[in-house]
Amino acid sequence: MPELPEVETVRRQLATRLPGLTISALRICDLKVSAQDQNELAALVVGRRVCALRRRGKYLIVDCEASLLIVHLRMTGQLLFKPEDEPRRPRYVIEFGPETSLFFYDVRRFGTLTGLPAAGEAAYFSALGPEPFSAEFSARRLRDELAGRRAPLKSILLDQRRLAGVGNIYADEALFRARLHPLRMGGSVGPREAQRLHAAILETLQAGIDHEGSSIESFVDPAGERGSFQEILNVYQRTGEPCRVCGTVVQRIKLGGRGTHFCPRCQPRRGGIAPTARHMRAVSRPPRTRQPPSFAPPQ
DNA sequence: AGTGGCTCCTGGCGGC
C-alpha cells in the first residue's frame, strides 16, 4: 500500500533519470485511469520537458514546463522503467524518447493519472492537509487538530485533509511508537501525548523512507526493487505475534473499515473508546497470510 | 459539522 515513504522512494528514483527528458508520448491503455480525455492529457504534457519530480502527500508530481502530471498509486500501482511479460499489461505508458519509458501497472485498478496546467496545482491540492515534514506540521498544529475531536486517533491520522501522506501501515506503526491506543479520542490526548505522537509520526515515516518503503503486497520501486520496512514492523499485520517490546500478543480490530493493529499493553486504552462487539469479532479472526506477489522484478 | 459506511477493483484464500 503505497503511502508517503513508498511514493517518496519512487520519486527519488525517478528524479535521478527523468529531469531534462522530454515526454514524447503518453499512451493510455485503460481509460478508467483518468477522468480526463486522453487527448486532453497528452496535449498538456507531450513535447514538454520534465523539470522536476515532486511529491505531495501520497501524490507523485511530474513537473513539466507549465504543466503537471499527477500520479496516485492507490493500492497496487507500480511505476516501472521496464515492461513486464504478458499477461500483465500496463494501464498507461509515459514515453521519454526512444530510450526511456515509464510503465504503470496496477492490479486493482484504483490508481489515477491527472494532467493539469501548473496554475491548477494549488486548487487541486487545496483540501490536502500539511506535509508531515514541513514546518507547517508542528506538534502544536497536531494538538490543535486533535482538540475537541471525538473521532479515534487512527481515523484522524488517516484523514488526508488533516495530514497528508499517512496511510494504514504508518498510522498503526506511529500510534504504537507513541504508545497511544488507536481508539483513543482525539480530544482526550494531552499536550505531552500530542508531542509524542508528532515525533512518532515523523520518526515512523522517516524510517519507512530510510528502508525504501514497505513491500507488503506489491510495492516495488521503478527498478523493481522491494523495500524492507515490512521486516521491522512492530504491529502492522503482526496479529497474534508477540509485541517486540513487551511480548504481549498483538491484537487486531477493525476501525473505519481498516484493519488496525496494536499492542494492548504498550498502547493502553485509557481515555479511549471501548471496542464494540464488532471490533472484538475482528480481534478473534487473524488476517489471512498473503503469498508474496508472483511478480519477478525485471533483470 | 462530524462521522461512519459504501463503492470501486482484483487475486488469493477458506469453506463447502
Next chain:
DNA sequence: TGCCGCCAGGAGCCAC
C-alpha cells in the same frame, strides 16, 4: 477439484 463469497484498502461520495 471446483466454485462461491469474503477480504484487503485510498479516496470520493453519501447518509445520518
